[in-house]
Amino acid sequence: MMKWMFLVALLGLAGCATQSCETPVALDKQTQRLLFNNDMLQAKLLITSGDLEHLPLADALLERNIAQDTRGEIAFYQAISRIRQAAPVNQILDALQRSAGRQHPHAVALLYKMYNEPFLLARADRAKAAEYRAAYADLDVAKSGYPSFSRALMVVDRLVNPPPEFARRR
Numbered sequence: 001m002m003k004w005m006f007l008v009a010l011l012g013l014a015g016c017a018t019q020s021c022e023t024p025v026a027l028d029k030q031t032q033r034l035l036f037n038n039d040m041l042q043a044k045l046l047i048t049s050g051d052l053e054h055l056p057l058a059d060a061l062l063e064r065n066i067a068q069d070t071r072g073e074i075a076f077y078q079a080i081s082r083i084r085q086a087a088p089v090n091q092i093l094d095a096l097q098r099s100a101g102r103q104h105p106h107a108v109a110l111l112y113k114m115y116n117e118p119f120l121l122a123r124a125d126r127a128k129a130a131e132y133r134a135a136y137a138d139l140d141v142a143k144s145g146y147p148s149f150s151r152a153l154m155v156v157d158r159l160v161n162p163p164p165e166f167a168r169r170r
Contacts, residue, residue, distance in 0.1 A: 036068050040077075049079050050162065055081050079107070080159050090119050100135070108136045109152035110160070119160065140162030 027035070039061045046058035059081055062074045070073070080097035093114075099107035110131075113119050116129035126155050136149050146157065 001157065032068070036065050039065050040073065043077060047077055047084065048159065048162075054082060055085055070102065072099035072104035072107055075099035075102070076104050077105045078109075079110070083120070083160055092120065100132070103139050105136065105139055105141050105147060106159075107151050107157055108132050109149065110156045112136065113153060113156055113160075 016126040043058040043061040046054040048123075059078065062078050062081070066074050075095045075098040079092050079099065082092045082095060093111075096107045096111050096114075100111055112129050112132035114121055115125045117133065133149070136152070141147065142149065
C-alpha cells in the first residue's frame, strides 16, 4: 500500500514539474480591489516603519500594483521609499511628477517643498514652487478643503523628516 501511495505522489509531482499545477484564477473586481488595498496598506506600513531593510519588499508590492493605480498613490510612495533609500534626485522627481500628473495632493505638496526650501535640491526655485502651490489650489481635494495645503505639507514633512525615534532605528 505504501509503495502505491509513493508512486501516485511521485507521478503527481512529475506532472507538476512538466507543466504548471497552478491554474490562473480570474479574480473578480472586488477581490482585485481588496488585494490592491491590502498591498498598498502593507507597503505604506513598511515605508513608514523606519526599517530600511523592509523597503525592497514595499517597492515590490508597489510595483506589482502599478497598473491598477489611477490616483498616483503608488508613484508617491515610490518617491518616499526612494527618499529613504537616498536614491538619485532625478528618480525621486520622476516618481513625484508622475504622481502629481494624476493629481495626488501630497505629491504636489512635496514638489512644492522640494523647490521652495530647497529639499534634496541644490538650490530653491521659487517660480517652480509657486507653480506647484497654484497646482495644489486647482486640485479637487483642495477645493473641498481636505487636505488643506498646510495639512498636506505637515504630512509630507512627517514622511520625509521622520521623528527622532525613527532615526534611532536606522
